[in-house]
Amino acid sequence: MNPKTHGVARFGSFYAGGRQIRISGQPVRTISFTQTAPYEYDPNGLFHIEQAYVQYFIPAEPRCALPLAMLHGGGMCGTMWEHTPDGRDGWAQAFVAQGFPVYIIDNVERGRAGWAPFPGVWPDAPIVRSAEEAWSLFRFGAAGDFQARRPFEGQRFPAEHLDTFIQTAVPRWLSNNDTAADTLCAALERIGPCLLMTHSHGGEVAFRAAARRPDLVRGMVAIEPSGFCRPGEVPALGASACLFVYGDYLDATPTWQMLTRRGIEFRDSLLRAGIEADWWELPRMGIRGNSHMLMMDDNSDELAQRVGEWLLQRY
């Protein structure tokens, strides 16, 4: 196979989960979709909300029988797996090239899943991530060094392309975590038994969904998860193995110090439940300089290869 090709035999997409909703009592008004067509717009009627969008890429030469489903973190959608800010291919292509059938999920409210613009249906206002917040929370550099765009020493994230990176941000609702877990279960039903890879906020959504559907999630890769199972959910996990992957600079903020501690506690709870749980802090393995967005860092291909080998040794 040409190394520049990804060798996709089939691709496509579907929607899963969510619910129908009826809107009534809103006034009809005359609008113009285009300069051509005045139109009586009736905002009432039947709609579908809270679905997930799932796009799949089936490799020409599969090496893993189980599909690999990828769930974005908070404030992002499936595009975070598709390209890096400096224009390289992302983990979607890297895992297809390793022979995984790859399913990219835009969960509730994100990207192509659409969202509900109906007053009161999602009670809170959406939030979206600024460049400043990404800079600090994703550990590109110290908060005080944002204006100068001076990243941490040895930083592997292509910080000079921060302006490109922030184009991937999409709004989110903090009230939708339970719905996100419900809808992820519906997406997993359509995907079938699989390996589930998550990033950041997606960790909480994925661990909770996996605990409810132990028949569907056979293994997990959690990239710097910011949330975990609820108490009592761990023993229900069907995954036979979980891999935790963390980048560098975890001491840089109180948030990441706390999240790392919580991650270790959760990993320990998996071990106690008899689940294989590997913990990769990349600096301890001699790999320094990775950010929270390690699937976009300059060694993203090498990391995808390592994670893929870990999975292929087990599944």
Add this chain to the structure above:
Amino acid sequence: MNPKTHGVARFGSFYAGGRQIRISGQPVRTISFTQTAPYEYDPNGLFHIEQAYVQYFIPAEPRCALPLAMLHGGGMCGTMWEHTPDGRDGWAQAFVAQGFPVYIIDNVERGRAGWAPFPGVWPDAPIVRSAEEAWSLFRFGAAGDFQARRPFEGQRFPAEHLDTFIQTAVPRWLSNNDTAADTLCAALERIGPCLLMTHSHGGEVAFRAAARRPDLVRGMVAIEPSGFCRPGEVPALGASACLFVYGDYLDATPTWQMLTRRGIEFRDSLLRAGIEADWWELPRMGIRGNSHMLMMDDNSDELAQRVGEWLLQRY
């Protein structure tokens, strides 16, 4: 090539266009992204809005030197080209299989392009399409037959899957048409000289962008466009040929009677400007029963083949 494969050599995505915006003066508040992490959320800072998302699929065996860019209609995003409500492959796969490099665009505010949740930036409230509106406006059946789900006689749209179809709806802003044309130009710059296929509301956006960038749009396919060039823009079109494609039941509503008349007038203006402009009203060609969503109808593969042949004969 296996007829069930799409033979994609490469796939990936990028963002294009839009602008940066600074938000200030909003109060900081404590939030929880997950159950794990209380967090000081600052809604102020630097953001990027009004970009387009572009996803590409490069066939293993290209037969056309020019990429084919596909622009969705109003209230939809790129997923409309990827699958049908009854679970068949869409036109994205059909055109890749014919050897076209396919670029699917989510333009401003739609799908993976994200949207701007900042008060006052887009002045109007978003609207979204109900099942009832889709039923009538997309000519699945008479408005009075929605409750009974009784489609027009001979209807080729899989109307029994209407509940699946409405999951593809995403919110839109009526005030963003100018921005959409600007951002489409930016996407076309990244794609390079191409063929541009549009649906419905995308027609107005695409014709206006094509008039501004005659160097980039070499040919056009307009599926039931609901808007066109502005007066004076036609002579600037660089496209050497345009194909207009219309389904059945155009007499069913005053809106479609009017849009068809406008389409004919616009086609005539192209002819006067020396541009080849073919007009396909499918019933006049013996193909009956197509809806406004003809890329999802039960003869979608046959229609994709016909349109592909029209393009390959010219480009």
